[in-house]
Amino acid sequence: MILVFGQTGQVAxxxxxHDGVTCLGRTQADLSDPAACAAVISEMRxxxxxxxxxxxxxxxxxxxxxxxxxINAEAPAAMAQACAALGIPxxxxxxxxxxxxxxxxxxxxxxxxAPLNAYGRSKLAGEMAVVAxxxxxxxxxxxxxxxxxxxxxxxxxxxxxxxxxxxxxVADQIGAPTPARDIAATCLEVARQLASDPGKAGIYHYGxxxxxxxxxxxxxxxxxxxxxxxxxxxxxxxYPTPAQRPLNSxxxxxxxxxxxxxxxxxxxxGLDAILKDLGESA
Numbered sequence: 001m002i003l004v005f006g007q008t009g010q011v012a013x014x015x016x017x018h019d020g021v022t023c024l025g026r027t028q029a030d031l032s033d034p035a036a037c038a039a040v041i042s043e044m045r046x047x048x049x050x051x052x053x054x055x056x057x058x059x060x061x062x063x064x065x066x067x068x069x070x071i072n073a074e075a076p077a078a079m080a081q082a083c084a085a086l087g088i089p090x091x092x093x094x095x096x097x098x099x100x101x102x103x104x105x106x107x108x109x110x111x112x113x114a115p116l117n118a119y120g121r122s123k124l125a126g127e128m129a130v131v132a133x134x135x136x137x138x139x140x141x142x143x144x145x146x147x148x149x150x151x152x153x154x155x156x157x158x159x160x161x162x163x164x165x166x167x168x169x170v171a172d173q174i175g176a177p178t179p180a181r182d183i184a185a186t187c188l189e190v191a192r193q194l195a196s197d198p199g200k201a202g203i204y205h206y207g208x209x210x211x212x213x214x215x216x217x218x219x220x221x222x223x224x225x226x227x228x229x230x231x232x233x234x235x236x237x238x239y240p241t242p243a244q245r246p247l248n249s250x251x252x253x254x255x256x257x258x259x260x261x262x263x264x265x266x267x268x269x270g271l272d273a274i275l276k277d278l279g280e281s282a
Contacts, residue, residue, distance in 0.1 A: 001020055001021075001022055001044070001046045001047060002020055002021050002022070002046055002047060002048045002049070002050060002188065002191065003022055003024065003040075003041065003044055003046035003048070003049045003050070004016070004021055004022065004023040004024065004049075004050045004051075004052055005024055005029055005031065005037065005049070005050070005051045005052060005053045005075075005079065006023060006024070006025075006051070006052035006053035006054075007023045007024060007025035007026075007053075008025065008150065009052055009053060009054075009056075009149075009150065010145050010146070010147040010149045010150050010152065010180035011052040011093065011145065011147075011180045011183050011184050011187070012052040012053065013147070013149045013150075013180070014147060014149075014180045014181045014183070014184035014185075015050065015052060015184040015187065015188070017184070018184070018185075018188060021188075022044075022046070023052075024040065028040070031053055031054075031055075031070070031071040031075040032067065032070055032071055032075075034070065034074045034075040034077065034078035034079075035078060037075050037078055037079055037082075038078040038079060038081065038082040039082075041079060041082040041083060041086070042082055042085075042086070045086065046088065047088060047195065048083075048088055048089040048090070048091070048191040048192075048194070048195060049079060049082075049083050049088065049089070049090045049091070050090075050091045050092070050187045050188070050191060051075075051076055051079055051090070051091070051092040051093065052093060052184075052187070053071075053075075054071060054072050054093065054123075055067065055068040055071040055072050055119070055122065056119070057119075058097070058117065058119045058241075058243045058245075059241055059242040059243045060242075061117065061118040061119040061122065061243065062117065062118050062242045062243050063242075064118075065118040065121070065122065068118055068119060068122040069121075069122045069125060071122075072119075072122035072123050072125070072126045073122055073123075073125035073126040073129055074129070075126075076092050076126040076129060076130050077126065077129030077130065077132075077133060079092070080092070080129065080130040080133035080135065080137055081133045083133075083135055083136070083137070084133050084134050084135025084136075084137075085135075087135070087136070088136070088195070089136045089137070089138070089190075089191045089194035089195050089198075090130070090135060090136065090137045090138075091137070091138045091140060091187050091190050091191050091194070092126070092130055092137070092138075092139055092140070093140050093141075093142060093183070093187070094123050094124075094126065094127050094139050094140065094141040094142075094203075095119075095120065095123050095141055095142065095143065096141060096142075096143040096175065096207070096246065096249040096250075096251055097115055097116070097117065097119055097120035097123060097245075097246060098113040098115050098120050098123055098124040098127065098141065099111065099113055099114060099115070099120075099246060099248075100114040100115070100116055100246060101116065101173075101245070101246020101247045101248045101249065102247075102248060103248055104174075104248060104250075105248075105250070105252075106250035106251055106252035107205065107248070107250060107251055107252060108205070108252045108254075108255070109141070109202070109203045109204055109205055109252075109255050110203075113127075116243075116244040116245070116246060117243035117244055117245075118243065119243060127139050127203065131203070135198070135201070136194045136195070136198035136201050137194075137201050137202075138190045138191075138194060138200070138201060138202065138203075138204060139202075139203040139204065140183075140186065140187065140190065140204055140205075140206050140256075141203065141204070141205050141206070141207075141251060142178050142183055142205075142206050142207055142251070143175050143176065143177075143178055143207045143208075143249045143251055144175050144176060144177040144178055144207075144208070144217075144249065145177075145178055145179075145180050145183065146177045146178070146179055146180065146267075146270070146271070146274060147179060147180035147181065147274060148274045148277035148278050149180065153177070153214070153217065153218075154221055154271070154274055154275075154278075155278070157218050157221045157222070158221065158225060158227070158278070160229075161218075161221070161222050161225070161227040161229035162227060162229075164229060165228075165229060165230060166229065166230040166231075166232060167218065167229055167230070167231055167232070168232045168233075168234045168238070168239075169213075169214050169215040169218045169231050169232070169233060169234065170213070170214045170215065170233070170234060170235070170236050170238075170239055171213045171214065171215035171216070171233025171234060171235070172213065172233075172235050172236055172247055173213060173214055173236060173245055173246070173247050173249065174211055174212070174213050174247065174248055174249065174250060175207065175211065175212075175248075175249025175250055175251075176207050176208035176209055176210065176211050176212060176249075176250070176251075176264075176267055177208050177212075177217055177267040177270070177271070178206065178207050178208040178265065178267065178270075179208065179265055179267060179270030179271075179273070179274065181270065181273070182208075182265035182270060183206065186206055186256075186262055189260065189262060190204075190260055190262070193260055200259050200260065202255075202259075204253075204255055204256040204259070204260075205251040205252055205253045205255065205256060206251070206253055206256055206262070206264070207249075207250075207251035207253060207264060208264060208265050208266070208267035208270065209264040209265070209266060209267065210266075210267075211250055212267075213233065215231050215232075215233040215234075218231045219231045220268065220271060221271065221275075224271060224272060224275055225275055
């Protein structure tokens with residue numbers, strides 16, 4: 001049995017589609033109580049653990065950084081320690097927000113982190129704690145997660161595109177959408193390989209391909225959904241938010257390809273599948 005922390009999030013809902021997976025919601029394992037999360041692992045003794053839960057309210061984290069630190073750093077640390085004690089794989093999700101978004105080169109796993117906001121700081125602290133716990137672990141940094149579940153950019157664009165003839169969308173933040181379904185499958189495969197080869201432990205990147213901007217992504221959504229909505233690109237400075245976003249969210253996934261034989265997903269194929277799930281295909 002593979003134990004997953006998270007039940008309502010995008011990746012957790014995709015993990016729940018797989019056999020042999022048990023997903024725990026907040027009532028069963030509250031990440032604001034790290035010791036309780038570790039105790040659940042010790043009691044259930046799974047074959048592997050995937051942490052797909054997190055504090056993800058990026059802007060709200062600016063005023064709730066202490067809580068974000070508990071959920072995104074202390075809880076994964078407790079999970080990683082419990083897994084190391086049992087000798088089982090632990091896979092946890094992180095983010096491109098651990099970087100400052102400078103330059104145009106895709107970020108490599110060994111690049112120096114420098115988060116711009118409280119959310120990024122909390123996720124980086126979690127990474128460091130998981131690495132310190134040792135054992136058979138994998139930190140999987142990803143970006144721009146999308147799916148047919150919950151609230152995300154695709155669903156927001158579908159709603160707004162149907163209501164308006166023109167939208168202004170940020171065009172200077174460059175990265176790639178990553179379908180939650182592909183992230184889930186990758187987490188499971190990484191856990192499987194770690195079980196037989198703990199030497200593969202480390203920090204890895206997994207993001208979609210090809211690169212685009214939020215404005216470019218919006219145009220793709222409207223085109224594939226048959227929505228006649230004009231997209232006007234604007235700079236991030238025209239859309240201020242409490243938390244600063246990185247301009248460069250490109251992720252170099254070469255290490256994951258080399259070590260695990262796993263390749264970046266084509267987000268355009270993923271988008272078509274998501275629109276089909278939502279019944280929004282043109």
